[in-house]
Amino acid sequence: MIKTASLPVHGQEATKNFVIALAGNPNVGKSTVFNRLTGLKQHTGNWPGKTVTRAEGTFFHRNRHYTLVDLPGTYSLHASSTDEQVARDFICFARPDLTLVVCDATCLERNLNLVLQILEITDRVVLCVNLMDEAKRKGFRVDIDMLTHKLGIPVVGTAARSGRGLSRLKNVLDDMVAGKIVTTPQQVVYDPELETSINEIAKRLTPYLPDWINSRWAALRLLERDYSVLDHITDNKNKNYSPRILKKEVALCLQ
Amino acid sequence: MVIPNSLSLIDIPVGDSARVVNILTIGANRRRLLDLGLVPGSRVEVIRRSPAGNPTAYLIKGTLIALRNEDARQILVDTN
Ligand SMILES: Nc1nc2c(ncn2[C@@H]2O[C@H](COP(=O)(O)OP(=O)(O)OP(=O)(O)O)[C@@H](O)[C@H]2O)c(=O)[nH]1
Ligand SMILES: [Mg+2]
Numbered sequence: 001m002i003k004t005a006s007l008p009v010h011g012q013e014a015t016k017n018f019v020i021a022l023a024g025n026p027n028v029g030k031s032t033v034f035n036r037l038t039g040l041k042q043h044t045g046n047w048p049g050k051t052v053t054r055a056e057g058t059f060f061h062r063n064r065h066y067t068l069v070d071l072p073g074t075y076s077l078h079a080s081s082t083d084e085q086v087a088r089d090f091i092c093f094a095r096p097d098l099t100l101v102v103c104d105a106t107c108l109e110r111n112l113n114l115v116l117q118i119l120e121i122t123d124r125v126v127l128c129v130n131l132m133d134e135a136k137r138k139g140f141r142v143d144i145d146m147l148t149h150k151l152g153i154p155v156v157g158t159a160a161r162s163g164r165g166l167s168r169l170k171n172v173l174d175d176m177v178a179g180k181i182v183t184t185p186q187q188v189v190y191d192p193e194l195e196t197s198i199n200e201i202a203k204r205l206t207p208y209l210p211d212w213i214n215s216r217w218a219a220l221r222l223l224e225r226d227y228s229v230l231d232h233i234t235d236n237k238n239k240n241y242s243p244r245i246l247k248k249e250v251a252l253c254l255q
Numbered sequence: 256m257v258i259p260n261s262l263s264l265i266d267i268p269v270g271d272s273a274r275v276v277n278i279l280t281i282g283a284n285r286r287r288l289l290d291l292g293l294v295p296g297s298r299v300e301v302i303r304r305s306p307a308g309n310p311t312a313y314l315i316k317g318t319l320i321a322l323r324n325e326d327a328r329q330i331l332v333d334t335n
Contacts, residue, residue, distance in 0.1 A: 025318075075290050075292075076286075076287070078283070078286050080283055106317060107318060109317070110318055113292070224282075224286070
């Protein structure tokens, strides 16, 4: 991750509304973070599955308008349940300006699976390591600097219930949308045979995909025979596009 | 593929723990189990069985997860 000098604020930015997707595992405090940032009272509770569909709220910080979208908690983005589908479709296809991932400081290993999956989709990601008070109580020490370094994205430690770390989080979100932070996200590298297929499929897909869809990510989904991705690609740059052509292209690669 | 005499998660009694060796399913179901934290090498503790005997609650990477016995049967483990 590289910090660059402050970029000039464009005239339109003052009126632009920046959309932030709020994602994370179930029960990690996403709605608590949401309430802290927006001042709204989205229902929170100490059991998973509280947020069933997405909720939206707005806030204003350093002269910018933000819309925060609280997504249902999921362990993965493989669209195998409605919740996963809602979260995935929003992060992939609604084109938020950035995605804020909330995770639980007391079980990072579990939580980082989702973080890595999101980093395969987009590099516009900020990680909020929440429940830092719980981690401390349990005697865990979370190395935020090391996480920042290893993941290549900004990481902020918070205790959202008491509000600790939230103002710093707001500033980091702002630095991201202002273009002051360039991320270098950690990518999962698969075994060489799979990497060859991914690269081949991604290369063939690129002419058909809109610029904002990561072709490596699309290739991975197609390799898993998840063709639903193709149905979402409608405003494409290639007139000859059709899901049928894409499937044929992929089939060629898989031979 | 069935490996004779191998233990699956369903064979582990409540209160005991085991380590994941392999998952026997493929495709989306395998992916789902991996995403729940059932990756080879992970330790899983059997917390309790529902009164009907299915599902069973497991502690996996710090979170309580309920698995159907049909799924648990696909997860090969060792007790070391
Ligand atoms: N100690 C502590 N508790 C927290 C913190 N953040 C949230 N909580 C509590 O954790 C519980 C779950 O919080 P929610 O905000 O509902 O979690 P969520 O991620 O929105 O949950 P789902 O929508 O079900 O996925 C609530 O009881 C919160 O009060 C924190 O930083 N520290
Ligand atoms: Mg919630």
